Amino acid sequence: xxxxxxxxxxxxxxxxxxxxxxxxxxxxxxxxxxxxxxxxxxxxxxxxxxxxxxxxxxxxxxxxxxxxxxxxxxxxxxx
Amino acid sequence: xxxxxxxxxxxxxxxxxxxxxxxxxxxxxxxxxxxxxxxxxxxxxxxxxxxxxxxxxxxxxxxxxxxxxxxxxxxxxxxxxxxxxxxxxxxxxxxxxxxxxxxxxxxxxxxxxxxxxxxxxxxxxxxxxxxxxxxxxxxxxxxxxxxxxxxxxxxxxxxxxxxxxxxxxxxxxxxxxxxxxxxxxxxxxxxxxxxxxxxxxxxxxxxxxxxxxxxxxxxxxxxxxxxxxxxxxxxxxxxxxxxxxxxxxxxxxxxxxxxxxxxxxxxxxxxxxxxxxxxxxxxxxxxxxxxxxxxxxxxxxxxxxxxxxxxxxxxxxxxxxxxxxxxxxxxxxxxxxxxxxxxxxxxxxxxxxxxxxxxxxxxxxxxxxxxxxxxxxxxxxxxxxxxxxxxxxxxxxxxxxxxxxxxxxxxxxxxxxxxxxxxxxxxxxxxxxxxxxxxxxxxxxxxxxxxxxxxxxxxxxxxxxxxxxxxxxxxxxxxxxxxxxxxxxxxxxxxxxxxxxxxxxxxxxxxxxxxxxxxxxxxxxxxxxxxxxxxxxxxxxxxxxxxxxxxxxxxxxxxxxxxxxxxxxxxxxxxxxxxxxxxxxxxxxxxxxxxxxxxxxxxxxxxxxxxxxxxxxxxxxxxxxxx
Numbered sequence: 001x002x003x004x005x006x007x008x009x010x011x012x013x014x015x016x017x018x019x020x021x022x023x024x025x026x027x028x029x030x031x032x033x034x035x036x037x038x039x040x041x042x043x044x045x046x047x048x049x050x051x052x053x054x055x056x057x058x059x060x061x062x063x064x065x066x067x068x069x070x071x072x073x074x075x076x077x078x079x
Numbered sequence: 080x081x082x083x084x085x086x087x088x089x090x091x092x093x094x095x096x097x098x099x100x101x102x103x104x105x106x107x108x109x110x111x112x113x114x115x116x117x118x119x120x121x122x123x124x125x126x127x128x129x130x131x132x133x134x135x136x137x138x139x140x141x142x143x144x145x146x147x148x149x150x151x152x153x154x155x156x157x158x159x160x161x162x163x164x165x166x167x168x169x170x171x172x173x174x175x176x177x178x179x180x181x182x183x184x185x186x187x188x189x190x191x192x193x194x195x196x197x198x199x200x201x202x203x204x205x206x207x208x209x210x211x212x213x214x215x216x217x218x219x220x221x222x223x224x225x226x227x228x229x230x231x232x233x234x235x236x237x238x239x240x241x242x243x244x245x246x247x248x249x250x251x252x253x254x255x256x257x258x259x260x261x262x263x264x265x266x267x268x269x270x271x272x273x274x275x276x277x278x279x280x281x282x283x284x285x286x287x288x289x290x291x292x293x294x295x296x297x298x299x300x301x302x303x304x305x306x307x308x309x310x311x312x313x314x315x316x317x318x319x320x321x322x323x324x325x326x327x328x329x330x331x332x333x334x335x336x337x338x339x340x341x342x343x344x345x346x347x348x349x350x351x352x353x354x355x356x357x358x359x360x361x362x363x364x365x366x367x368x369x370x371x372x373x374x375x376x377x378x379x380x381x382x383x384x385x386x387x388x389x390x391x392x393x394x395x396x397x398x399x400x401x402x403x404x405x406x407x408x409x410x411x412x413x414x415x416x417x418x419x420x421x422x423x424x425x426x427x428x429x430x431x432x433x434x435x436x437x438x439x440x441x442x443x444x445x446x447x448x449x450x451x452x453x454x455x456x457x458x459x460x461x462x463x464x465x466x467x468x469x470x471x472x473x474x475x476x477x478x479x480x481x482x483x484x485x486x487x488x489x490x491x492x493x494x495x496x497x498x499x500x501x502x503x504x505x506x507x508x509x510x511x512x513x514x515x516x517x518x519x520x521x522x523x524x525x526x527x528x529x530x531x532x533x534x535x536x537x538x539x540x541x542x543x544x545x546x547x548x549x550x551x552x553x554x555x556x557x558x559x560x561x562x563x564x565x566x567x568x569x570x571x572x573x574x575x576x577x578x579x580x581x582x583x584x585x586x587x588x589x590x591x592x593x594x595x596x597x598x599x600x601x602x603x604x605x606x607x608x609x610x611x612x613x614x615x616x617x618x619x620x621x622x623x624x625x626x627x628x629x630x631x632x633x634x635x636x637x638x639x640x641x642x643x644x645x646x647x648x649x650x651x652x653x654x655x656x657x658x659x660x661x662x663x664x665x666x667x668x669x670x671x672x673x674x675x676x677x678x679x680x681x682x683x684x685x686x687x688x689x690x691x692x693x694x695x696x697x698x699x700x701x702x703x704x705x706x
Contacts, residue, residue: 061321
């Protein structure tokens, strides 16, 4: 399940930011990508919500620093 | 196909990318449409926009859209652009600054006007523009609440009016969402003027005003919210946090509603639905289950198929054409129409039928020939994924509707498809079915007439020029928008543009009506003549509906035009033929009527005729009436 979560989240972030698969992995940080601004951050959150059928709680927005924290939030709310 | 996960999509998208590289744009789009129909989400949208954005621009019809807003609507834009690409539009969308919609509309030098958009969307939301009423309205006293309502309505109507005075661009006006909660202790329900009344009141005033304006459309967002349930629709934390009020699951619905209006106001609207029968119009297989075995009634599971039939009936009553292609014994299938009490559609509702054992793509081709309508105006409905895939493969121009597995959702899938949307409904559209059925009789008459000449004589065609006015202008503009085959220049005009041309540039605009022994075809031709000098005129537009192709009506239309020109002192007339993918049927028109080629450009040929060289070739069996 963890593996699948990771693949799906990475694929969403890559698609929204228009990156190649090779350019992004679990360790990628928001700060590494100039295009990952607050609007794209919102788009990423909404895309993940659409894909997994969940709602990000307001607190979670502040916790998003990169791919790993997106996976962390997702794991918490779908637990 | 059920919901597609990000990882599934990942495995398909490389294949789609490959087919795009190989130049197979149409089949890639057909495949993407399938994904889009089950997962219209931001991920798929990003992919569509990135990939199709790299394609040649001339493949898409370009539209500029300006969005005025009071909330964060940015996430809707990629969804809107993606659905645009999949329906043949390249959308250049500008979003106005947050909450500056009033300045944008009121300031004549704002970006809104200087960017001259084709469409403007006034996407205001209740929380954004009437926050005090939304949150605290139920504790305001009633007269204050009434005052607030009328001031909100007045302000919005004023904005719409100002916009309308300044531009002809299409305007989509969002209605307001209505509060969906009851106050503590049912207080709101006990009031003479409730919070609910307040918002419904604003909506009613705006809707009423919008109806009185041309090119302006009311988008009932509250209806969309109700359809999914308010509790699902609203994501209040996200409104507080990011000023986006609609939950991520349902923002694609807003993009789809925008798309419906966009499609409805362009020639992309679907003209013909071709439907399968077994398990699409009724449950079961008539050849196996028999008349008693098939399901089509108000009970489970037959009601789902009655719902499909009702959708098709709505489409037909709105001027669309219906046709059948089904692998069946014709006699068995027709028996259902004749004898089954549960059938909502009748045989006479269909303009063409192909109930046989031929391949469906061949049937679609022959239906397209019979109705004289291009396959790109067709939508194909079939429960069988194999048949759907075959049509995608053989006839990529046809739009194949991706049906969900469960027949209970067939009807809503049809209703939500933007290509069925229409807003410009002239009386003529509603008559069209009747016209096609009359035409069918006419075609039968061709077969039975001894010679084609005798047939033409028996038609008793009368070609008449109608005066250009409020009653005829909508149809004339509509013909310039929709006619593709017999159209020498394919120039699209709005009513306003034509009116301005007549009033300010001295255009002579002729609407041509044709009647024959089978009935009145209505206005089926348009000629627009423009003066260049006093003695030189240009045929700017010369078009004819496919309803009357092949009956020399064009020759009579030219005679009428030449008559008009000579009374106006014209000595030379010229006209362009601008070839498109569809107007092959009229490519020889000028040559056949004595014009000579006087020039050529990348877009077409210029043809010229001295008025005194004109020889009228109207056959004796067409009568011309001029007033």
